Amino acid sequence: MHEIAIVDNLITVVDDQVKEHQLEKVHRVHLVVGQLTGVVEDVLRFCWQVSAEGTPWEGAQLTVDQKAAVALCADCNVEYELKEQCFACPHCGGAIKSLVTGKELYIDYIEGD
Ligand SMILES: [Zn+2]
Numbered sequence: 001m002h003e004i005a006i007v008d009n010l011i012t013v014v015d016d017q018v019k020e021h022q023l024e025k026v027h028r029v030h031l032v033v034g035q036l037t038g039v040v041e042d043v044l045r046f047c048w049q050v051s052a053e054g055t056p057w058e059g060a061q062l063t064v065d066q067k068a069a070v071a072l073c074a075d076c077n078v079e080y081e082l083k084e085q086c087f088a089c090p091h092c093g094g095a096i097k098s099l100v101t102g103k104e105l106y107i108d109y110i111e112g113d
Helices: 002-019 043-054
Strands: 026-034 061-067 070-071 079-082 096-101 106-113
Touching: 002 026, 002 043, 002 106, 043 061
Parallel strands: 026 061
Antiparallel strands: 026 106, 070 079, 070 096
16 A cells, blocks of 8 residues: 555645646646556555545546556667566566666646646
8 A cells, every 4th residue: 555655745746836836726637657666546546536635636637657667688788568577588588787667656747727
Protein backbone atom coordinates (compact mmCIF):
# COMPACT_ATOMS: atom_id res chain seq x y z
CA MET A 1 0.00 0.00 0.00
CA HIS A 2 2.72 2.50 -0.79
CA GLU A 3 0.11 4.17 -2.99
CA ILE A 4 -0.97 6.24 0.03
CA ALA A 5 2.52 7.71 0.36
CA ILE A 6 2.65 8.31 -3.38
CA VAL A 7 -0.68 10.12 -3.37
CA ASP A 8 0.53 12.23 -0.44
CA ASN A 9 3.49 13.32 -2.54
CA LEU A 10 1.34 13.97 -5.60
CA ILE A 11 -1.02 16.11 -3.58
CA THR A 12 1.86 18.26 -2.38
CA VAL A 13 2.74 18.93 -6.02
CA VAL A 14 -0.87 19.56 -7.05
CA ASP A 15 -1.37 21.86 -4.08
CA ASP A 16 1.72 23.89 -5.04
CA GLN A 17 0.48 24.20 -8.62
CA VAL A 18 -3.00 25.22 -7.48
CA LYS A 19 -1.50 28.00 -5.35
CA GLU A 20 1.04 29.08 -7.94
CA HIS A 21 -1.54 29.39 -10.73
CA GLN A 22 -4.38 30.40 -8.41
CA LEU A 23 -6.64 27.64 -9.68
CA GLU A 24 -10.14 27.40 -8.29
CA LYS A 25 -10.84 24.04 -9.80
CA VAL A 26 -8.62 21.27 -11.14
CA HIS A 27 -10.15 19.31 -14.02
CA ARG A 28 -7.46 16.85 -14.83
CA VAL A 29 -4.20 15.53 -13.45
CA HIS A 30 -2.05 13.54 -15.84
CA LEU A 31 0.48 11.14 -14.37
CA VAL A 32 3.36 9.21 -15.83
CA VAL A 33 3.88 5.93 -14.00
CA GLY A 34 6.65 3.48 -14.82
CA GLN A 35 5.98 -0.24 -14.83
CA LEU A 36 8.67 -0.89 -12.24
CA THR A 37 7.20 1.41 -9.63
CA GLY A 38 4.84 -1.39 -8.62
CA VAL A 39 1.94 1.04 -8.42
CA VAL A 40 -1.48 -0.55 -8.69
CA GLU A 41 -3.55 1.90 -10.69
CA ASP A 42 -6.89 1.03 -9.06
CA VAL A 43 -5.44 1.49 -5.60
CA LEU A 44 -3.84 4.75 -6.66
CA ARG A 45 -7.18 6.01 -7.98
CA PHE A 46 -8.93 5.00 -4.79
CA CYS A 47 -6.40 6.80 -2.57
CA TRP A 48 -6.62 9.82 -4.83
CA GLN A 49 -10.41 10.00 -4.60
CA VAL A 50 -10.44 9.69 -0.85
CA SER A 51 -7.82 12.37 -0.34
CA ALA A 52 -9.40 14.73 -2.89
CA GLU A 53 -12.60 15.22 -0.90
CA GLY A 54 -13.20 18.86 -0.15
CA THR A 55 -10.20 20.10 -2.15
CA PRO A 56 -10.05 22.06 -5.44
CA TRP A 57 -9.15 18.80 -7.17
CA GLU A 58 -12.17 16.87 -5.95
CA GLY A 59 -13.72 15.23 -9.02
CA ALA A 60 -10.68 15.90 -11.17
CA GLN A 61 -9.97 13.26 -13.75
CA LEU A 62 -6.84 11.27 -13.00
CA THR A 63 -5.26 10.01 -16.20
CA VAL A 64 -2.30 7.67 -16.12
CA ASP A 65 0.30 7.13 -18.77
CA GLN A 66 1.94 3.76 -18.09
CA LYS A 67 5.56 3.65 -19.17
CA ALA A 68 7.02 0.30 -20.12
CA ALA A 69 10.24 -0.81 -18.47
CA VAL A 70 13.11 -0.44 -20.92
CA ALA A 71 16.69 -1.38 -20.15
CA LEU A 72 20.00 -0.84 -21.87
CA CYS A 73 22.19 -3.92 -22.35
CA ALA A 74 25.72 -3.68 -20.94
CA ASP A 75 27.14 -5.95 -23.62
CA CYS A 76 25.49 -5.09 -26.92
CA ASN A 77 24.14 -1.62 -26.06
CA VAL A 78 20.66 -2.45 -27.36
CA GLU A 79 17.59 -1.08 -25.61
CA TYR A 80 14.99 -3.70 -24.84
CA GLU A 81 11.70 -3.95 -22.99
CA LEU A 82 11.85 -5.84 -19.72
CA LYS A 83 9.42 -8.70 -19.47
CA GLU A 84 8.27 -10.19 -16.19
CA GLN A 85 11.10 -11.77 -14.24
CA CYS A 86 13.32 -11.82 -17.27
CA PHE A 87 15.99 -9.19 -17.02
CA ALA A 88 18.61 -10.61 -19.36
CA CYS A 89 19.08 -9.06 -22.78
CA PRO A 90 16.99 -10.98 -25.37
CA HIS A 91 19.64 -10.32 -28.02
CA CYS A 92 22.80 -11.52 -26.31
CA GLY A 93 21.78 -12.62 -22.80
CA GLY A 94 23.82 -9.79 -21.30
CA ALA A 95 23.16 -7.91 -18.08
CA ILE A 96 21.42 -4.57 -17.63
CA LYS A 97 23.67 -1.55 -17.83
CA SER A 98 20.98 0.92 -16.90
CA LEU A 99 17.27 1.49 -16.94
CA VAL A 100 16.01 3.78 -19.68
CA THR A 101 12.41 4.00 -18.49
CA GLY A 102 10.17 2.25 -16.01
CA LYS A 103 10.85 3.95 -12.67
CA GLU A 104 9.29 7.31 -13.34
CA LEU A 105 6.44 8.60 -11.30
CA TYR A 106 5.50 12.21 -11.73
CA ILE A 107 2.75 14.62 -12.67
CA ASP A 108 3.10 15.48 -16.33
CA TYR A 109 0.55 18.27 -16.28
CA ILE A 110 -2.48 19.65 -14.52
CA GLU A 111 -5.51 21.22 -16.14
CA GLY A 112 -7.67 23.63 -14.26
CA ASP A 113 -8.95 27.17 -14.04
ZN1 LIG B 1 22.61 -7.46 -25.27
